[in-house]
Amino acid sequence: MTELKQIISKMKVLTTILLLAIALISCTGKDNTEVKNNNENHSVDRDNEKEDIKDKDQVDTNDKEDKNNNEKDNNEKDNNSINNEEDNEKQEHTTKENNNIDDKVEIDYQKIKPNELGHIMVIMYHGISDNPPYHVTEKQFLEDLEYMYENGYRPISMRDYIDNNINIEAGYTPILLTFDDGLSSTFSLVEQDGKLVPKTGTAIEILERFSKEHDGFDNKAALYINAYSIFDGAGTVEERISWLANNGYDVGNHTSSHAENQMLSRLSSRQIMEHIGIVDQIIKNAVPNYTVDSLAYTFGNRPVKALRNLVEDGKYNDVSYHYEVALKEGPSGPYLPPLHKSFNNLNVPRARGSKGDIQDMWWFFDFYEKHPSKKYISDGNVNRVSILKKDEDKINKDKLGDKELYLYEIEE
Numbered sequence: 001m002t003e004l005k006q007i008i009s010k011m012k013v014l015t016t017i018l019l020l021a022i023a024l025i026s027c028t029g030k031d032n033t034e035v036k037n038n039n040e041n042h043s044v045d046r047d048n049e050k051e052d053i054k055d056k057d058q059v060d061t062n063d064k065e066d067k068n069n070n071e072k073d074n075n076e077k078d079n080n081s082i083n084n085e086e087d088n089e090k091q092e093h094t095t096k097e098n099n100n101i102d103d104k105v106e107i108d109y110q111k112i113k114p115n116e117l118g119h120i121m122v123i124m125y126h127g128i129s130d131n132p133p134y135h136v137t138e139k140q141f142l143e144d145l146e147y148m149y150e151n152g153y154r155p156i157s158m159r160d161y162i163d164n165n166i167n168i169e170a171g172y173t174p175i176l177l178t179f180d181d182g183l184s185s186t187f188s189l190v191e192q193d194g195k196l197v198p199k200t201g202t203a204i205e206i207l208e209r210f211s212k213e214h215d216g217f218d219n220k221a222a223l224y225i226n227a228y229s230i231f232d233g234a235g236t237v238e239e240r241i242s243w244l245a246n247n248g249y250d251v252g253n254h255t256s257s258h259a260e261n262q263m264l265s266r267l268s269s270r271q272i273m274e275h276i277g278i279v280d281q282i283i284k285n286a287v288p289n290y291t292v293d294s295l296a297y298t299f300g301n302r303p304v305k306a307l308r309n310l311v312e313d314g315k316y317n318d319v320s321y322h323y324e325v326a327l328k329e330g331p332s333g334p335y336l337p338p339l340h341k342s343f344n345n346l347n348v349p350r351a352r353g354s355k356g357d358i359q360d361m362w363w364f365f366d367f368y369e370k371h372p373s374k375k376y377i378s379d380g381n382v383n384r385v386s387i388l389k390k391d392e393d394k395i396n397k398d399k400l401g402d403k404e405l406y407l408y409e410i411e412e
């Protein structure tokens, strides 16, 4: 009995020490200040450009490093079957040493090299038609999906992106597919045997089909609508929006009007709240209890600086709205993930789903083939955020929630 009591009291002391240590690590005021400064920097477009350029500079410097990593990758693969046991032992050792976490390690960190502070591309599509760079043909869209599938990209929902709830297999890279303008070639319903189903040849029907035929490739996408011509076809607007929401898609706000003279930068505070509020209420009325908190700026155009807070929070007809994420138009980058300190939630870049110009999707596909270390690579554990120790100062620890942060180093 006495022995048991001694053990319990020892455990209590150890737990207290551990909790104090965690509190000390996670509660540095410096982080908060840096986040604020970063957000301020990024609220001006010019500063964003600066970062783009900075990123390109990094690209050059990292070129060699990536090449070395690739070569190492190949060597590792060759030796893998022989050294498997040895690797596992090494792995366990590193884990304990780095973080004192006595957790079971599910993956080989040196082989998979998870990087959950790496880039997550957000793709901007519109409809299915032969009209690049904003629209794609069915053939091209299938080629896009095939490339993503073969090259380790896995679609995630906007919900999971916002909530940092990225649940994909270890070694894979999340990608976010978005579709603007509520076009009937993106999604529309037809009646079939008394049921409403997606029309053949629409982007969503193609994605549904592709997902069923490709294991692990989820049918996830976010669709942004205006207040009119919302996925014209069979069914009511409510039925169309709820079909999407009930089948795991995100429906977001593209503001009420798509006219050029109604861009957000040209509107007063009252008009901005009206343009956002109208669509906000269309979605909320169609699917009660559904959280709509992402928005795509028409023409990628934001309100003037003094009124930008109205995107995040506002009120129309006595109904409040709140937006966590607002999306730009492509071509742009870099695709910092929401957990990155420099992530600007109200000006998230997107790449056009196109094969055309610099910084369009296929340009970035090529870029990440050359610089794989820039990509987000999943550790396969939704409750853990694995990043390189050298990137520790880049993560926004306030947004970690109850997820475990795991730091590691790639061994030479």
Ligand SMILES: [Zn+2]
Binding pocket: 180, 181, 254, 258, 298, 299
């Ligand atoms: Zn649009």
